[in-house]
Amino acid sequence: MEILKLTGITQEFGGLRALDSIDMTVKQGQIYGIIGPNGAGKTTLFNIITGIYVPVEGTIHFHGQELKAMSPHKVAKLGIGRTFQNIRLFNKLSVIDNVRVGSHAINKSGFISDLFGLPLARREEGQIMIRAGRLLNLVGLYEKRDEYADNLSYGEQRRLEIARALALKPSLLLLDEPAAGMNASEKVELIELIYRIREEMKLTILLVEHDMNLVMNLCEIIAVLNYGRKIAEGNPEETKNNEAVISSYLGVEA
Amino acid sequence: MEAFLTQYIDAYYLRIFVLIGINIILALGLNLITGVTGQLSMGHAGFMSIGAYTAAILTMQYQAPFWAALLAGALLAAFFGFLIGIPTLRLEGDYLAMVTIGFAEIIRVFFLNFEPGGKAVGLYGMPPNTTFVLVWGIVIVVILLNAKLLDSRTGRALYAIRENEIAAEASGIDTTRMKVLAFTVGSFLGGLAGGLYAHYMSYIAPQDFGFMKSIEILNMVVLGGMGSIPGSILGAVILTIAPEMLRIVADYRLLFYGGLLVILMIFRPNGLLGDVRIYDIKKRWFKKEVG
Ligand SMILES: Nc1ncnc2c1ncn2[C@@H]1O[C@H](COP(=O)(O)OP(=O)(O)O)[C@@H](O)[C@H]1O
Ligand SMILES: [Mg+2]
Numbered sequence: 001m002e003i004l005k006l007t008g009i010t011q012e013f014g015g016l017r018a019l020d021s022i023d024m025t026v027k028q029g030q031i032y033g034i035i036g037p038n039g040a041g042k043t044t045l046f047n048i049i050t051g052i053y054v055p056v057e058g059t060i061h062f063h064g065q066e067l068k069a070m071s072p073h074k075v076a077k078l079g080i081g082r083t084f085q086n087i088r089l090f091n092k093l094s095v096i097d098n099v100r101v102g103s104h105a106i107n108k109s110g111f112i113s114d115l116f117g118l119p120l121a122r123r124e125e126g127q128i129m130i131r132a133g134r135l136l137n138l139v140g141l142y143e144k145r146d147e148y149a150d151n152l153s154y155g156e157q158r159r160l161e162i163a164r165a166l167a168l169k170p171s172l173l174l175l176d177e178p179a180a181g182m183n184a185s186e187k188v189e190l191i192e193l194i195y196r197i198r199e200e201m202k203l204t205i206l207l208v209e210h211d212m213n214l215v216m217n218l219c220e221i222i223a224v225l226n227y228g229r230k231i232a233e234g235n236p237e238e239t240k241n242n243e244a245v246i247s248s249y250l251g252v253e254a
Numbered sequence: 255m256e257a258f259l260t261q262y263i264d265a266y267y268l269r270i271f272v273l274i275g276i277n278i279i280l281a282l283g284l285n286l287i288t289g290v291t292g293q294l295s296m297g298h299a300g301f302m303s304i305g306a307y308t309a310a311i312l313t314m315q316y317q318a319p320f321w322a323a324l325l326a327g328a329l330l331a332a333f334f335g336f337l338i339g340i341p342t343l344r345l346e347g348d349y350l351a352m353v354t355i356g357f358a359e360i361i362r363v364f365f366l367n368f369e370p371g372g373k374a375v376g377l378y379g380m381p382p383n384t385t386f387v388l389v390w391g392i393v394i395v396v397i398l399l400n401a402k403l404l405d406s407r408t409g410r411a412l413y414a415i416r417e418n419e420i421a422a423e424a425s426g427i428d429t430t431r432m433k434v435l436a437f438t439v440g441s442f443l444g445g446l447a448g449g450l451y452a453h454y455m456s457y458i459a460p461q462d463f464g465f466m467k468s469i470e471i472l473n474m475v476v477l478g479g480m481g482s483i484p485g486s487i488l489g490a491v492i493l494t495i496a497p498e499m500l501r502i503v504a505d506y507r508l509l510f511y512g513g514l515l516v517i518l519m520i521f522r523p524n525g526l527l528g529d530v531r532i533y534d535i536k537k538r539w540f541k542k543e544v545g
Contacts, residue, residue, distance in 0.1 A: 029435055033441075050424060051421065052423075071423070071428075072423035072424055073423045073424075073426050073427055073428045074425055075427075075428070076423070076425060077426050078425035081424075082424055084420075084421070084424075087420045088420055088421040088424075089418065089421065090413065090414050090418055090421065090422075091416075091418075092413075092417055092529070093413055093417060094411070094533075095415070097413075099424070100410055100488050101411065101413075101414045101425050102412075102425050103428070104407060104411055104414075104425050104426045104427050105425065105426025105427075106426075107407055109404075109406065109407045109408070110408065111408050111435060111439075113401055113405035114402070114407055114408040114409065115402060115403050115406075115408075116399070116401055116402065117406075121406055121407070124407065125406070125407075128407070146533045148360045164421075164423075164425065167425075168426055169426060193327035253283060
């Protein structure tokens with residue numbers, strides 16, 4: 001079943017065409033990789049899916065619903081969680097508060113019930129706390145729950161971003177270079193974590209990553225972007241051997 | 255209780271305590287907008303004046319009960335906070351600051367020409383309904399509700415907007431709505447403090463609510479520590495007492511505030527209590543015991 005379908009997505013910044021009619025279909029439960037050189041348009045694609053930019057052309061369907069021109073918080077409420085290439089944590093909030101904020105979308109308590117601590121607010125607070133604790137355990141940050149987010153190491157911050165994104169109970173998770181800045185053992189743990197959350201939370205994952213080893217290991221299907229165009233799509237084996245990919249991207253790395 | 259207080263406490267000190275209370279309400283209101291949500295507002299005195307004039311006109315010219323006049327002043331200020339909140343949402347930092355300064359200035363000029371408000375002369379002879387007990391009763395309620403709000407889903411969302419707006423949106427927070435909410439509630443408190451002030455001083459004039467007053471309130475929030483309730487309280491206490499205790503401070507207000515901020519930026523950039531948490535204090539003690 002299709003969970004996300006992009007058709008003809010085109011984006012321009014000034015005169016620059018950052019994305020050129022991208023078609024992409026992501027199926028339920030897939031780990032779908034997007035690779036390509038810097039500036040290829042990968043992050044822009046994520047920003048379009050999550051409502052930060054409205055594309056010049058094209059449509060986005062999520063579970064069959066049109067997302068175009070929907071504001072980011074609404075997209076989040078529909079169940080799309082994401083992390084950022086340039087880490088965007090709530091630095092001067094504690095680790096656990098970062099995750100508690102992450103659950104904003106799935107709760108209802110409003111100003112009045114929060115102001116007076118009405119039953120709705122109290123009931124939700126309990127659940128929010130328990131869930132946040134569980135998610136921190138999952139990413140191995142429970143011991144650091146009271147630290148400020150900006151006291152964490154780089155790898156820990158990336159994992160905290162994943163926990164925060166999971167707090168909104170997404171059905172689709174977008175990870176923008178989750179392994180950037182991680183050492184080898186952290187990368188191994190990350191791969192395990194991604195597998196685990198997909199199984200346990202029945203997630204579909206869309207992932208941008210430069211580490212070829214990680215991408216080839218994790219992803220069932222890979223799209224290759226170059227100068228805003230999708231130049232290839234296929235399983236890891238096909239992608240590795242694709243002529244256009246080797247000359248424009250993989251060749252450079254080797 | 256009030257009679258007891260006035261009998262045993264020097265009127266001068268009682269007055270300072272009442273002004274501290276009113277300033278705490280002002281600071282907690284602005285703290286919500288600027289300290290917690292991170293929206294730099296430099297026109298808080300404008301909301302205060304709306305509350306002050308509304309309440310004063312209602313009690314004096316319409317014989318409204320004091321509580322109703324206070325509430326009406328606060329609600330009207332909240333309404334203006336709501337209106338200001340909407341266009342300022344697209345603005346950030348310096349631009350937002352300029353719009354809020356402009357707004358407060360427009361309000362001031364409006365009252366300067368407002369016949370029922372006594373124009374430049376202002377209003378005097380308001381019934382002195384604001385008592386020590388009333389002010390501090392309200393202060394306690396405001397502190398408790400503030401604390402409740404900030405430790406809730408709504409409160410965390412406001413802090414998240416200050417910390418990273420894009421990430422807040424991506425977490426499902428309607429940042430537009432939340433910012434308007436912060437402006438509305440913060441202005442409500444500003445208006446409430448204004449009504450109390452008018453019925454304590456029994457005299458108000460447009461110049462009481464000028465740019466300097468806005469800066470004074472902002473200084474309380476910054477000095478105490480952005481986003482911290484104990485910080486805003488401490489800031490209000492210090493900046494109410496300082497000009498009273500030190501004549502030199504009163505005479506060179508501008509210089510004093512400027513100097514204070516510079517010293518603060520150097521030694522405690524997050525304000526006196528801005529980054530003080532029980533957790534960190536505990537950790538420090540624990541580490542000391544171990545080492
Ligand atoms: N907000 C923006 N304004 C102008 N140009 C942008 C903006 N965002 C991205 N770009 C440009 O679009 C292109 C694609 O960027 P990006 O999506 O970040 O690439 P990638 O994530 O693949 O490295 C780059 O040339 C970048 O400079
Ligand atoms: Mg990128």
